[in-house]
Amino acid sequence: MRTRSVAFLALAALGVPAAGVPTASPVEATLARMTLPEKVGQLFTTYVYGSDAATPSSENQRLYGVSTPAEVVAKYHLGGVIYFAWTNSLQNPRQIATLSNGLQAAATGVPLSISTDQEHGVVTRMPAPATQFPGGMALGAGRNPADAYRTGQVTGAELRAVGITQAWAPDADVNVNPANPVIGVRSFSSDPRLAAALTASQILGLQTGANTSAAAKHFPGHGDTATDSHTGLPVINHSRAEWDKIDAPPFKAAIAAGADAIMSAHIVVPALDPSGDPATLSKPIITGLLRGELGYRGVVVTDSLEMAGVRQKYGDERVPVLALKAGVDMLLMPPNMQVAYDAVLAAVASGELTEARIDESVRRILKLKQKRGLLSWQPVDPAAAERTVGSAAHLRVAQSVTDRTITAVRNDDGLLPFARGRSVLVTGWNSSATDNIGVLATALGGTPLVTGVPNDAKIAEAVAAAGAHDLTVVLTSRAWDTTTADPGGRQQALVRALVATGKPVILVAVRDPYDVAALPEARTSLATYSYSVASMQSLAKVLLGTLPPRGKLPVEIPGAYPFGHGLTWSVR
Incomplete structure (x- = not known):
């Protein structure tokens, strides 16, 4: 007996498991050696300022009491870091990869989950040369789950190349409210079945195709809001039956696809929880519905805790505690990191939260990290990142x-397609990030004239230019919204002035397709759902007749065009 005991101890000292002795999994072994402060830090994901891990920043000093990104990670034992352009985190592939390696080196206990919002379309964080896809509603118009998979796969490959392991995508909301101020074209569709199919496919592309964590958002569904949860607390008055029919299918599909994470919404849904608490802080919604009824076992993450929707009812020191009590695992971007961190520690000390409850969430986070290879993290190669991000193969995809x-909505006068050689003015709304006016004008051999949201002088300039050209292509972005996006309806005034010249006018809604209903005077109209370079290249080919329009409206345009509408024509 003594011989066996000595042998067992010798093997244990060498770190070798004895035969027949069960060994702890990497997750359980990691959890067992963590202190409570380390466990609490693992629950938080926030941003840090600096293009590399060692560069001091006065913003870090102001927010966190230390200067460098590496020091922030070490101080709070962070579980994750989220990248934004405004934190100087996302400049180019080599810089991002170097930053990721430096932050991971600072995470001496457990490697970080490094994340960003790379939905594409209007929510695109990693800039060119990263490959740019057109976003959710454009994929809905394309109706092809394989395209959603390829979008996820390429996106995930480029994120992983620079050390980003978590995409806060896809958007699983069903956009049934055309006036939704925050979702809109981020959603795949107003049809729950189409949204569900594309949600599942993009998750599989990210996770199976590229080993990058996906997060379906914003549970229990942000698609029928008239209030932006960044600035207020939306209330969705769907009945339980309506929620089951409209909002639930994409999240059920996400769960079936094995989504690593689901992000909660700062919205009130009285039919799901009559308390008036936002879903992020609702135990009936997070634990009862998502975990209980839907059976979700992955990581639940909050939307940003800086948003007004989660801060209206409770103070910043209560929000993280209440989110954990509701069943959330990961706390994203608290407005005051020290207050939030201390509040969770104090809740454990007082008994409001138990350490066992903290362990539940940390265990889920560690399991996610293990699944994605982070518990055995290795540095990424900055040179390889430069070769991968925006590669020719990815751009072709x-x-x-x-x-x-591309969806052709109207062609009442048979203007499309038109032959190359006609003099074309390309005018209207332009993004400085993609220069959609310039890209389209070059592809058409036309003249660019950026008006943006125009004043009277710009409208007069565009009208004069239109008179000197055979036809005008005018681009609009949220022209329907004359309250917030375009106060006074200046884009609508531009289009009507151009139509009044009597010269042919082609209206292109480069964001929300609802613009075409606001401008019935335009007898030729298309929707691209996106102002990316690729979208403008595709649009040019459709206009010139070298590519047939294949997109179908993924949403109803109320009072004008039904879901599924879309014209087509033969190519030249």
Whole structure:
């Protein structure tokens, strides 16, 4: 007996498991050696300022009491870091990869989950040369789950190349409210079945195709809001039956696809919880519905805790505690990191939260990290990142996907397609990030004239230019919204002035397709759902007749065009 005991101790000293002796999993072994402060830190994901891990920043000093990104990670034992352009985190592939390696080196206990919002379309964080896809509603117009998979796969490959392991995507909301101020074209569709199919496919592309964590958002569904949860607390008055029919299918599909994470929404749904608490802080919604009824076992993450929707009812020191009590695992971007961190520690000390409850969430986070290879993290290669991000092969995929998304809504005068050689003015709204006016004008051999949201002088300039050209292509972005996006309806005034010249006018809604209903005077109209370079290239081919329009409206345009509408024509 003594011989066996000595042998067992010798093997244990060498770290070798004795035969027949069960060994702790990497997750359980990691959890067992963590202190309570380390466990609490693992629950938080926040941003840090600096293009590399060692560069001091006065913003870090102001927010966190230390200067460098590495020091922030070490101080709070952070579980994750989220990248934004405004934190100087996302400049180019080599810089991002170097930053990721430096932050991981600072995470001496457990490697970080490094994340960003790379939905594409209007929510695109990693800039060119990263491959740009057209976003959710464009994929809905394309109706092809394989394209959603390829979008996820390419996106995930480029994120992983620079050390980003978590995409806060896809948007699983069903956009049934055309006036939704925060979701809109981020959603795949107003049809729950189409949204569900594309949600599942994009998750599989990210996770199976590229080993990058996906997060379906915003549970229990942000698609029928008239209030932006960044600035207020939306209330969705769907009945339970309506929620089951409209909002639930994409999240059920996400769960079936094995989504690593689901992000909660700062919205009130009285039919699901009559307390008036936002879903992020609602135990009936997070634990009862998502975990209980839907059976979700992955990581539940809050939307940003800086948003007004989660801060209206409770103070910043209560929100993280209440979120954990509701069943959330990961706390994203608290407005005051020290207050939030201390509040969770104090809740454990007082008994409001138990350490066992903290362990539940940390265990889920560690399991996610293990699944994605983070518990055995290795540095990424900055040179390889430069070769991968925006590669020619990836750009071809993006163009191929985008070619299937352009929707021809009206062609009443048979103007489309038109032959190359006509003098074309390309005017209207422009993004400085993609220069959509310039890209389209070059592809058409036309003249660019950026008006933006125009004043009277810009409208007069565009009208004069239109008179000197055979036809005008005018681009609009949220022209329907004359309250917030375009106060006074200046884009609508521009289009009507151009139509009044009597010269042919082609209206292109480069964001919300609802613009075409606001401008019935335009007898030729298309929707691209996106102002990306690829979208403008696809649009040019459709206008010139070298590519047939294949997209179908993924949403109803109330009072004008039904879900599924879309014209097509033969190519030249």
